[in-house]
Amino acid sequence: MEKLTLILEYIKYKKLRSISIITAISFVILCFLLLQTISHAWELSLENRRDDRVATWNKATYALTLPREYANEINALPGVQKATFANYFEGEDIGNLYNQNMLLNIFAVDSKTYFDVFPETTLNPDELAIWKQTPNGVMVAKRVAKAFNYRVGDIVTIKGKTFPGTWKLKIVGTYESNFKTYADSLFLFSWDYLNSSLQESDPRKNEISWVMSLVENSNSLEIVQEIDNHFRNKSVLTQSMTEKNMLSMYMSGFIGILDVINIIGVFLMLIIGVLLANSMSLKVRERKFEFGVLKTMGFTKQDICSLVLGEVVLLSILASVLGYFISIFFIDFTLGPMIVKNMGNVFPIFEVPLSSAVIAASTVLILTTSFTLIPAYRASQVNITNLLKAVE
Amino acid sequence: MTNNTALVTEKTNTIIKLENVSKVFSNKQEENRVLQNISFDICEGDFIAIVGPSGSGKSTLLNILVGFDTPTFGEVTLHNKKISDLKSKQLTNWRKENLGFVFQSHNLIPVLSVYQNVELPLLLNNVPKSERFTTVLNTLEVVGLKEKFFNRPAQLSGGEEQRVAIARAMVHNPSIIIMDEPTGSLDRKNANHILNTLKIINQKYNTTIVMVTHDVKATEYAKSVIDLDKGSC
Numbered sequence A: 001m002e003k004l005t006l007i008l009e010y011i012k013y014k015k016l017r018s019i020s021i022i023t024a025i026s027f028v029i030l031c032f033l034l035l036q037t038i039s040h041a042w043e044l045s046l047e048n049r050r051d052d053r054v055a056t057w058n059k060a061t062y063a064l065t066l067p068r069e070y071a072n073e074i075n076a077l078p079g080v081q082k083a084t085f086a087n088y089f090e091g092e093d094i095g096n097l098y099n100q101n102m103l104l105n106i107f108a109v110d111s112k113t114y115f116d117v118f119p120e121t122t123l124n125p126d127e128l129a130i131w132k133q134t135p136n137g138v139m140v141a142k143r144v145a146k147a148f149n150y151r152v153g154d155i156v157t158i159k160g161k162t163f164p165g166t167w168k169l170k171i172v173g174t175y176e177s178n179f180k181t182y183a184d185s186l187f188l189f190s191w192d193y194l195n196s197s198l199q200e201s202d203p204r205k206n207e208i209s210w211v212m213s214l215v216e217n218s219n220s221l222e223i224v225q226e227i228d229n230h231f232r233n234k235s236v237l238t239q240s241m242t243e244k245n246m247l248s249m250y251m252s253g254f255i256g257i258l259d260v261i262n263i264i265g266v267f268l269m270l271i272i273g274v275l276l277a278n279s280m281s282l283k284v285r286e287r288k289f290e291f292g293v294l295k296t297m298g299f300t301k302q303d304i305c306s307l308v309l310g311e312v313v314l315l316s317i318l319a320s321v322l323g324y325f326i327s328i329f330f331i332d333f334t335l336g337p338m339i340v341k342n343m344g345n346v347f348p349i350f351e352v353p354l355s356s357a358v359i360a361a362s363t364v365l366i367l368t369t370s371f372t373l374i375p376a377y378r379a380s381q382v383n384i385t386n387l388l389k390a391v392e
Numbered sequence B: 001m002t003n004n005t006a007l008v009t010e011k012t013n014t015i016i017k018l019e020n021v022s023k024v025f026s027n028k029q030e031e032n033r034v035l036q037n038i039s040f041d042i043c044e045g046d047f048i049a050i051v052g053p054s055g056s057g058k059s060t061l062l063n064i065l066v067g068f069d070t071p072t073f074g075e076v077t078l079h080n081k082k083i084s085d086l087k088s089k090q091l092t093n094w095r096k097e098n099l100g101f102v103f104q105s106h107n108l109i110p111v112l113s114v115y116q117n118v119e120l121p122l123l124l125n126n127v128p129k130s131e132r133f134t135t136v137l138n139t140l141e142v143v144g145l146k147e148k149f150f151n152r153p154a155q156l157s158g159g160e161e162q163r164v165a166i167a168r169a170m171v172h173n174p175s176i177i178i179m180d181e182p183t184g185s186l187d188r189k190n191a192n193h194i195l196n197t198l199k200i201i202n203q204k205y206n207t208t209i210v211m212v213t214h215d216v217k218a219t220e221y222a223k224s225v226i227d228l229d230k231g232s233c
């Protein structure tokens, strides 16, 4: 009890010094948590990509399309279990003032097959059946429905950009993907409905943006080859890739940066440890008389030790709490939404994992205390015999 | 030395007993005999001044008295228990309850207020809060610093600091207060003030005081004087 009072008074006494230590540590915690958040988001993203789902698009560029029959042809290839296809549809909800500036990821998909290729989805089979029968029906991701305040039965007025015009679409159901990815943030209506509205002369008639197919897991890479081989002699060449490899390719430059950040994080931690240990050494030297005095009052070596370590522990805890709140503010509330908005397909979630916060706090605690063991030991060895002479 | 035990009549109120204590500091080249065959008892109510020139072993003796240092020969007894038989925990507990210690300077914890400094020994002895407050204030009144209880040590003069240190040394009603040159860094006027305070404490509360000093004036306040210049006593 008296030790805690003493520790608190020590921390309060040199406010500036305590504050700079706390700030420095919490900054390191922020860096560490940022790094952790990135790698966590990345792992989550990878985990939520399938090896056995293959995307196929126009080899020339994503922006060009494929003929609709390609989906059927891929579906018929050996090793392919089910193929589905979709068209990207750029548009915004103009029916609701609040939703106008929000990004809606709209796809025109083949409602008959879409969810067969995305089996990690939870939905109501009745709603699915209705969707398949409703030409302008929409299945919307639950979290999108929540954000846009959509309810089953609502008519949503979409103003198309790539496909101009006003589209009155009806929400008939919601779904939720077990994978927290882009797939869990979509607004899906029927490709047939879109296609039927296009003029025969429209070059986009009977064209699709991509095909997604579930394939045999064991030899998915060979199937990828086979798909592209299959169209080798056609006028439109394809490029296929498993979902997982697509992400890895997209992020390949990034992984190197992750390593660098990792190393920087470790260095920062070590530097903080050394700085704190140094600062505690100075403090111990400054306080050698005080420790001597405390010993005459019956403080044991362990008491003195715990006084020094206790101060570091308390500083570390304060810094961890502060660092955590700064991180939540900076990562979860500022950076996170920006990243999700701009890179949502790679980082659908960008939040500080609680487990990382716990790891950060305990790492800081372990590091700072272990670095302070030497000064603490020195403090405990303060020799009253020598102190008595020191003043003469 | 072997027959000594028969000669010593145990006084019930003996706090510290030294028997044939010698201290030799030795390194490779030479042996430095600092204390030689010192024997004396410190009893309740004593006010002892230990004098001697610089280097005569005064501080060494104080250290040995309360077990911060061990004698090369001889035996120290605290409340009839040999220090050499005590476990380190028992020794620290003894200090906690029975000892008040005042250094020449640097006595106060600068981060604590005067009140908190004086309160420390009470906290360590688990005195309840309600009692602590009045005890601390009463003790500060004895040394004449009641009105400064809220100040930090840095806001006190050297003399005031020493008086607070004395208040802290006596606040938990210890068996003995030991001081190493308590007036050593003070001017005459402040030194006299301290010495008067000590005398009052000794007379009024029967507090046992052992004080190292090389101030001749200080010895006049003590009831008995041990002169280390003579090598032994």
Ligand SMILES: Nc1ncnc2c1ncn2[C@@H]1O[C@H](COP(=O)(O)OP(=O)(O)O)[C@@H](O)[C@H]1O
Pocket: A385, A389, B025, B026, B032, B034, B052, B053, B054, B055, B056, B057, B058, B059, B060, B061
């Ligand atoms: N730890 C030690 N090691 C070696 N010599 C010491 C030690 N402590 C004290 N001495 C020596 O013992 C003698 C007495 O020192 P001290 O007790 O401090 O004297 P005083 O307090 O009377 O001035 C000095 O000669 C000093 O050098």
Ligand SMILES: [Mg+2]
Pocket: A388, A389, A392, B058, B059, B060, B180
């Ligand atoms: Mg001395």
